[in-house]
Amino acid sequence: MRKGVLEYCILSILSKNDAYATDIINELKESKxxxxxxxxxxxxxxxxxxxxxxxxxxxxxxxxxxxxxALTDKGREFxxxxxxxxxxxxxxxxxxxxxxxxxxxx
Amino acid sequence: MKKTIKINLSxxxxxxxxxxxxxxxxxxxxISSRFRDMEEGNEIISDIxxxxxxxxxxKVNEKKQVITIKDVNxxxxxxxxxxxxxxxxxxxxxxxxGREEYSRKRQRKLYRDPDNAILGGVAAGLAAxxxxxxxxxxxxxxxxxxxxxxxPIIYIILWIVVPKAETAAQKLEMRGxxxxxxxxxxxxxxxxxxxxxxxxxxxxxxxxxxxxxxLDEIFHVLGQIILVFFKIILxxxxxxxxxxxxxxxxxxxxxxxxxxxxxxIDFWPPVHLYPLGEMFSFLSDPGAITLFSFTLFMAIAIxxxxxxxxxxxxxxxxxxxxxxxxxxGLVLWLLSVIFLVTMLVYEGSxxxxxxxxxxxxxxxxxxxxxxxxxxxNDPDIKGFRKEWYDEDEDAWHVISDESKIYGKxxxxxxxxxxxxxxxxxxxxxxGRTRISAMVNTENTSYRYTQNGATLILDPYxxxxxxxxxxxxxxxxxxxxPEGKYVxxxxxxxxxxxxxxGIPYSKVHQTxxxxxxxxxxxxxxxx
Numbered sequence: 361m362r363k364g365v366l367e368y369c370i371l372s373i374l375s376k377n378d379a380y381a382t383d384i385i386n387e388l389k390e391s392k393x394x395x396x397x398x399x400x401x402x403x404x405x406x407x408x409x410x411x412x413x414x415x416x417x418x419x420x421x422x423x424x425x426x427x428x429x430a431l432t433d434k435g436r437e438f439x440x441x442x443x444x445x446x447x448x449x450x451x452x453x454x455x456x457x458x459x460x461x462x463x464x465x466x
Numbered sequence: 467m468k469k470t471i472k473i474n475l476s477x478x479x480x481x482x483x484x485x486x487x488x489x490x491x492x493x494x495x496x497i498s499s500r501f502r503d504m505e506e507g508n509e510i511i512s513d514i515x516x517x518x519x520x521x522x523x524x525k526v527n528e529k530k531q532v533i534t535i536k537d538v539n540x541x542x543x544x545x546x547x548x549x550x551x552x553x554x555x556x557x558x559x560x561x562x563x564g565r566e567e568y569s570r571k572r573q574r575k576l577y578r579d580p581d582n583a584i585l586g587g588v589a590a591g592l593a594a595x596x597x598x599x600x601x602x603x604x605x606x607x608x609x610x611x612x613x614x615x616x617x618p619i620i621y622i623i624l625w626i627v628v629p630k631a632e633t634a635a636q637k638l639e640m641r642g643x644x645x646x647x648x649x650x651x652x653x654x655x656x657x658x659x660x661x662x663x664x665x666x667x668x669x670x671x672x673x674x675x676x677x678x679x680x681l682d683e684i685f686h687v688l689g690q691i692i693l694v695f696f697k698i699i700l701x702x703x704x705x706x707x708x709x710x711x712x713x714x715x716x717x718x719x720x721x722x723x724x725x726x727x728x729x730x731i732d733f734w735p736p737v738h739l740y741p742l743g744e745m746f747s748f749l750s751d752p753g754a755i756t757l758f759s760f761t762l763f764m765a766i767a768i769x770x771x772x773x774x775x776x777x778x779x780x781x782x783x784x785x786x787x788x789x790x791x792x793x794x795g796l797v798l799w800l801l802s803v804i805f806l807v808t809m810l811v812y813e814g815s816x817x818x819x820x821x822x823x824x825x826x827x828x829x830x831x832x833x834x835x836x837x838x839x840x841x842x843n844d845p846d847i848k849g850f851r852k853e854w855y856d857e858d859e860d861a862w863h864v865i866s867d868e869s870k871i872y873g874k875x876x877x878x879x880x881x882x883x884x885x886x887x888x889x890x891x892x893x894x895x896x897g898r899t900r901i902s903a904m905v906n907t908e909n910t911s912y913r914y915t916q917n918g919a920t921l922i923l924d925p926y927x928x929x930x931x932x933x934x935x936x937x938x939x940x941x942x943x944x945x946x947p948e949g950k951y952v953x954x955x956x957x958x959x960x961x962x963x964x965x966x967g968i969p970y971s972k973v974h975q976t977x978x979x980x981x982x983x984x985x986x987x988x989x990x991x992x
Contacts, residue, residue, distance in 0.1 A: 381513065396545060396551065398514060401517075406506065422523055423520040424475075424519045424520065
């Protein structure tokens with residue numbers, strides 16, 4: 361469950377801008393989705409290997425060269441699917457919540 | 467003052483305090499053992515390393531150029547330990563497996579402990595290795611020195627080859643995880659558990675038809691099982707090497723330098739040992755023999771010590787300059803072998819040529835046609851046994867007492883051109899040159915006595931022990947004139963070497979019989 365959410369968030373972050381690992385980490389940390397950074401690297405590598413992401417090297421003024429990740433077409437497709445199912449899920453959850461609260465009222 | 471270690475992380479150089487380095491290394495090891503089995507493992511590891519490099523860069527500046535242990539701990543807190551990572555497959559946190567692996571990395575290594583040292587710190591180091599008090603090891607060493615006298619030698623070997631724990635990290639390693647006998651058992655059990663785990667994983671992956679290749683898993687598990695067996699076997703081989711090596715050294719030392727066996731137990735059959743030097747003193751100078759035994763000892767002991775060292779290395783893990791040690795050993799060994807060969811060639815040249823000297827003497831005439839010949843029944847030689855007359859098939863043998871060495875003679879019967887009985891004593895010896903070989907023949911002495919019509923031969927020629935043995939031999943030839951008889955006593959049987967005209971296979975049968983010389987031929991008369 362959480363893995364799916366994390367992957368969804370990674371794709372979502374990348375759909376706005378290309379980013380390198382630390383950017384993604386910072387966003388995820390802000391929204392308290394991850395605690396330790398080590399978690400991210402296996403996920404990124406897996407997504408890249410399944411063709412959702414591509415990366416390019418960019419020199420950095422401070423530190424080692426950075427791996428900038430970008431969504432591939434396949435990744436964009438997949439993100440759309442995820443959006444759809446995420447919304448469906450939310451609707452489903454909401455409708456259950458609403459129904460049960462209506463029941464409670466009556 | 468603190469020692470720093472320079473490392474290269476994702477192409478960027480950092481200076482780390484030694485403790486920081488150790489901590490980082492352990493951390494990265496734990497990461498790599500967490501991911502290395504995965505297909506994309508290497509990529510993940512290098513991504514993580516490059517992130518760590520990035521964090522380190524924010525930690526150094528003009529004033530602070532060295533990464534401290536605190537920085538490393540910060541990084542670990544940010545990145546998280548492998549056990550805090552979510553499993554990429556199941557997203558379940560793995561609570562303990564990773565940490566166990568992490569701590570197991572800190573295996574103990576054998577060092578010499580300079581802080582608690584009395585001599586070289588070997589005992590203190592061993593104590594730290596086994597997690598016991600140094601005095602126990604010291605007491606054991608001292609007590610065991612009585613039955614196993616080579617313990618001081620082993621101590622010195624360890625002193626030379628085991629490194630001293632100088633840095634903080636080495637001292638930590640020295641006191642790392644316990645490696646006692648019960649822990650070895652535990653480790654093996656743990657590894658066995660690990661194998662069992664893997665077997666389970668194979669089953670699960672079959673049941674759930676995970677994408678992971680089942681064959682791969684099976685090979686992985688087989689590999690683990692083989693690894694465990696291999697480790698046990700290595701351990702056993704190590705112990706065997708040490709025991710065999712120590713036994714060999716003790717045996718060698720006994721034979722080479724002491725009059726008695728060094729072993730606390732008696733051997734069967736009981737061996738009466740002489741030091742080599744004493745045993746071969748009749749061959750060469752005592753000095754040369756001592757030198758020879760020492761070199762021979764080196765030539766045999768160096769490979770044996772290498773065996774012990776190998777055994778120790780199989781059981782204890784420690785860093786040592788194997789190359790230098792091996793090279794020194796090899797050079798010493800080659801030197802002793804070359805020296806040995808040179809000495810052997812030199813000694814051997816003492817036997818290069820043969821010299822022979824014959825002395826003939828006519829017997830005093832006596833009133834009989836028959837000469838009676840027998841060997842002296844009771845020669846004045848310590849260690850002489852009469853049974854040798856009845857059973858000694860040996861072509862030659864040597865006996866010795868305090869002052870002399872005795873060698874068996876050969877007896878020949880020949881035709882004489884003369885009219886009288888004649889005894890010819892042929893003395894032979896080896897020597898470096900013709901002349902020295904001739905001179906050496908003078909060193910042996912031989913006696914016979916004539917008593918009317920009887921001739922009594924000494925069965926042995928003798929040689930003073932002060933004179934070097936140059937393979938001497940003595941042949942006694944009795945020349946019998948035409949028309950005379952000679953009666954050979956039974957006790958001449960094993961001395962008879964040649965009777966003219968009698969086939970060699972029948973020579974021994976002439977003992978106890980009378981020979982007749984008639985028409986220029988020797989025949990057995992009834």
